[in-house]
Amino acid sequence: SRRLESVSRLxxxxxxxxxxxxxxxxxxxxxxVAKQSIPLLTLYKMGRFNLSHRVVLAPLTRQxxxxxxxxxxxxxxxxxxxxxxxxxxxxxxxxxxxxxxYQDTPGIWTKEHVEAxxxxxxxxx
Numbered sequence: 001s002r003r004l005e006s007v008s009r010l011x012x013x014x015x016x017x018x019x020x021x022x023x024x025x026x027x028x029x030x031x032x033v034a035k036q037s038i039p040l041l042t043l044y045k046m047g048r049f050n051l052s053h054r055v056v057l058a059p060l061t062r063q064x065x066x067x068x069x070x071x072x073x074x075x076x077x078x079x080x081x082x083x084x085x086x087x088x089x090x091x092x093x094x095x096x097x098x099x100x101x102y103q104d105t106p107g108i109w110t111k112e113h114v115e116a117x118x119x120x121x122x123x124x125x
Contacts, residue, residue: 023052023083023084023085025043025052025085026043026052031043039054040053040054040055041053041054041055042054046087049087050085051085051086051087052083052084052085052086053083053085053086055083055086056086056087056088056089057081057082057086057087057088057089058089059089059090059091059092060090060091060092061091061092061101061102061105062077062091062105063102063103063104063105064104065104065105065106065107066104067104068094068097068100068104068105068106068107068113069106069107069112069113069116070106070113070116070117070120071116072119074106074120075119075120075123076123078090078120078123078124079123079124082124088124090106090120091105091106092105093105093106093107093108094106094107094108094109095107095108095109096109097109
């Protein structure tokens with residue numbers, strides 16, 4: 001847990017996306033032009049979430065969560081693939097020891113799993 005926290009701090013400090021974002025919402029005119037030409041890049045309300053575009057990272061099964069525990073490298077992996085106002089689905093995550101499709105996929109049924117997910121969630125929000 002301490003190691004995950006220090007990796008998270010390191011990644012936030014050194015990763016280019018960890019710095020203050022230069023993202024700004026599009027102006028009304030930019031949004032109007034985009035709606036006419038590229039709906040994929042327009043604002044979208046998905047339930048209670050306001051997305052800045054409609055590009056989504058689909059869930060992946062990477063099989064790199066040894067012992068079903070998300071690893072520190074996942075912090076960097078997912079933070080590299082997120083954008084402000086975007087939507088990212090991490091990967092197939094087992095909710096119990098018997099609910100796994102593949103070996104070494106992350107779990108979320110123990111306190112250790114939950115704690116390992118925290119720096120990943122922090123890195124992408």
